[in-house]
Amino acid sequence: MLQIKNLTKVYPDGTVALKNVSFEVPEGEFLIVIGLSGSGKSTLLRCINRLIDPTEGQILWNGVDLSKLEGEELRKARRKIGMIFQNFNLIKRSSVFSNIMSGRLGYTQTLPSMLGRFTKEDIDMGKNVVERLGITDQMHKRADELSGGQQQRVGIARALMQEPELILADEPVASLDPVLAHSILKTLETLNHEDGLTVICSLHYLDLVQRYGSSVVGLREGEVVYRGSREDVRKMTDEQFKEIYGAEAERVGASIEGVVQE
């Protein structure tokens, strides 16, 4: 259970990116955060794993306030929170496998990891994850040689290596075409269903929101303006969506049938 309580973030330049945001995410949920560009989606996700320090409020995760953690404790907490980025944020010049193994850094001692040494178990785990995500053939390539969809799979694999309980996905499909978008979200859905991981994902497209979300939080100018369940979301019309989202809202347009099942 993740509880966000009165979360506020004011950037040093005075921008108020989050205003008193509160909501709860029960375990095993696929929560989708929607909102216009600049509404604070990234800020919210980054506050949860503390890539950004919130200004005020609490982030209670299983009773622990993430916003107060420092040093070793923060790193221990981060290990259990995987993050997936819009631009993948892979180490471009390193190999795919090395990128995936970096997900184990939180569990590895400093010196061996700096020399690129991981335990046998970790390496086996890496191979399993690679297989599960269907990127075995790409394992030894440089990360920047991969296509966008493949890179995002590496990103997911890296997060999975953390054995996470929570996955934060900041617009994971915004740089991908509709077919790939479905394919990546389906992967997240599988992790959500089969492994019971809680997923918090920011998205842009209504049909993707309706297809994958089990609940939705809508942000506008840093404030929660919508909170809906799976059913609410299914019933949501384009008009309602546009209210939260503004005129930019659109459907991705590709049907799920077009996705090659893996």
Added chain:
Amino acid sequence: MQSRRVISKPQKESLVSPIIAAIASALIPGLGQILARVVNRGLIILASFITSAGLLIWRIATEGARYTGWKTIISKAYKLNPFLYLITILMIVTYIYAIVDAYLTARPGAKKSKAVGMIFMIILVFFAQGWEIGQIDLGALVRDADEAVPALTKVMWPWAKAISHPEEFRTSYVEVQTPCTDVAFPSGEPKTDEPYLIADPTCGVPSEVEVSLGTEFHVIGRNFVPGNEVEIWWKDSANREFHHRVDGDYLIVTPDKNGSFDISVIMPYRTLTPAAEEGVKTWQIQARQLISVGGAVASDELKLAVEKMIETIFIGMMATFFGILLAVPVSFIAARNLMSHSPVTMVIYYLVRTILNIIRSIEPLIWAIIAVIVVGLGPFAGILALTLHSLAALAKLYSEAIESIDSGQIEAIQATGANWFQVISFAVIPQIIPPFVSFTIYRWDINIRMSTVIGFVGGGGIGYLLAQWIRILDYRSAGIAVWFIAITVAILDFVSADIREKFV
């Protein structure tokens, strides 16, 4: 895409009438234009006139420096350097042009012109002054060509000096007795493989000053190397050796194609007092021939050039090495993104950047001169100078590489729960290694090039040798050095381009 439309501004109304503008420009070039509200053009004209007039006065003063009285100075200066007439005429034309231009621009409703002609005239004046100050003399390119060509040929094809044939004198002799005794003194004997001399007679007396000439010996030489000159020497009973002279010149004979020669020599004066040479003594008549021993070997100059070339490469390498060691830590405090957290670090950042810029803006050759003063002549001075310059150049490039790091990659690794060291080794180092390697190779390349000339100011390496050889006009040896530099730099170009390609 936004398209930019150029809107031509209408000419602003002049403040004064055309005549006044022209008069103003006649008094102070450009003033008329300023009053006509084309301020920029007026300022350019004014600045140009002040500059070129200042330059002209300076040139007149230097040319006429030996004279007194400004009238004399001016007339002498123009006589000594007629080029000054041209400059003056051009300036006068430009001056008139500026007046006309002021008149035209101040006319009511005048179109905004670009004043191309005015700018052309100003450039022409400066060009003429540059030509004069630069002492440009195209004739010098061909005037002394007949002297330059042989020297340049030697520089371009110096290899005659790269090999040497070791030679040594081989001495053959025959003994003669002085004075003659009843017993016949044996002459030399014919030998089969070695050169030999036979004298006839086999005894005699030396010459005596103003009294008598000595005995004339007929000497035959056989088995000498045909064609190689043979020097004739004497060695007296006290083992003193001296050239045989004929009318004051050394006697040198050249054996014929069989290696034979026949000569007559008159026994010279004693170098000792007769008393010291009492009794029966033997003297030697020697034939010394310069013969080559062994095959061709590398000349001393070639060896020296090779040694100094190695030294040069190592100067460049050591400087690069030390440069890297110092630049890496410095680059972190010269990287804006790492130092922008607090005002204190920003001050450090600006301080370091400024120091680096100053160091970098001073040429390595000047640093070498300073280093020579501090540590004396030699390669260490060169290494110091190049190290300093490399430090500044590399630290700047490295810090720019650090500044362009993708923070997303760092965040992604932080998000996994990695600690600081792990973030550095997984997210930072992979990003900065390629540019670091590339910049370092580039610097290494520059350093080796620089180390070839750093010797000119005493910094060691082949430049030192080259400077000396040029000074003593030994163009062949200098040519060897030049070739070595060219070959090294060519190899370096190739290698460094190759390595960099692999990393970038």
